[in-house]
Amino acid sequence: MSWKTLDDMDLAGKRVLTRVDINVPVENGRVTDATRIERIVPTINDILERGGKPILLAHFGRPKGKVVLDLSLRVVLPALRAALGRSVRLIETLEGAENLTTEAHAADVLLLENIRFYPGEEKNDPDFARRLAGLGDIYCNDAFSAAHRAHASTEGIAHLMPSCAGRLMQAELTALEAALSNPKRPVVAVVGGAKVSTKLDLLGNLVEKVDSLVIGGGMANTFLAAQGLGVGTSLCEHEMAGTAREIMGKAAAAGCEIILPADIVVARAFEANAPHEVLAVHLCPEDAMILDAGPTSVKRLERVFDGAKTLIWNGPLGAFELEPFDAATNAAARHAAALSKAGKLISVAGGGDTVAALNQAGAAEDFTYISTAGGAFLEWMEGKDLPGVAALKGETAA
């Protein structure tokens, strides 16, 4: 661990510039899901308890460097105040933040208006980063989900002042490092979802790091077709057959076992409750599509999970939005959750539809860690350096 946490900083009397992700869904002027707000509460409380003054930096939507009134962070204030049980004041301009009024000083927490109203933010403009840094004494980054972007408030600023990870960032980095950087072996990864083409970097990195790679969902069809099996009318990227074979070759060279479905659930319509049948993997009829893995495949996955110490999961094993084609995803996820609950498996999941699929399976709660970071989670799993995390590890000029 080469980054600092709040425990390493002396916060007493310090203004703590805290980058958070409160880019929450809003409908008719109300926050419809406050999960992201709830997740930053421990960091803010911690800063306050240590005598620091949190000044929150956050983006909201995509105003593209201009003031867009509909994208004001004012809309999150009621939810933020409710989650914290504290007074929060919105500071509308940088000038306002540079010359705080007595009233503003009286609030427990300050929130700077949408940082993307300023063109310097997404350009990572050094002058803008310096101006932001001038607003505080310490920088705390609690926005892992924005760490794959090199912006002034996520990257530039961290080089200009003493910096640390907030509690949510700390939890995310600790879980991801445990899963991929220095994992307990054997490690198994499940990669499912629609298309191979969107997950090439992910597959390429994982085959070199994990002991077994389970490929599921529409992606598995492309691998089956690449092995010469018929996949009927299934979602399948036939043009990716060569790439799929390359990934299998790379896996074999790295000693990574690739696990594909042994049996399949096929239907003739992409619809919930479409008439369906379970067949051996090589028997897909020409006029049918594969919508899920079958029970034998699930049993095999359960045995693989039983023998593993660490599990990384991204993407569903079938068309999980359509019953009963969620069966393999649900059963495998529940098995992994039970092993995790029993302390036998470290399980980390995230990215895209994965959180929804594991929630639907009722398995999310017992996974060791579920990342809600989306793009940043996937880039980490792809082996990429996240600028916001790299900057926390770097030297500061302060």
Ligand code: AMP
């Ligand atoms: P991704 O965003 O790449 O994780 O893909 C998730 C999507 O893949 C979900 O909408 C699933 O319905 C879809 N999916 C998974 N398996 C299949 C399949 N066998 N056929 C069609 N769609 C699938």
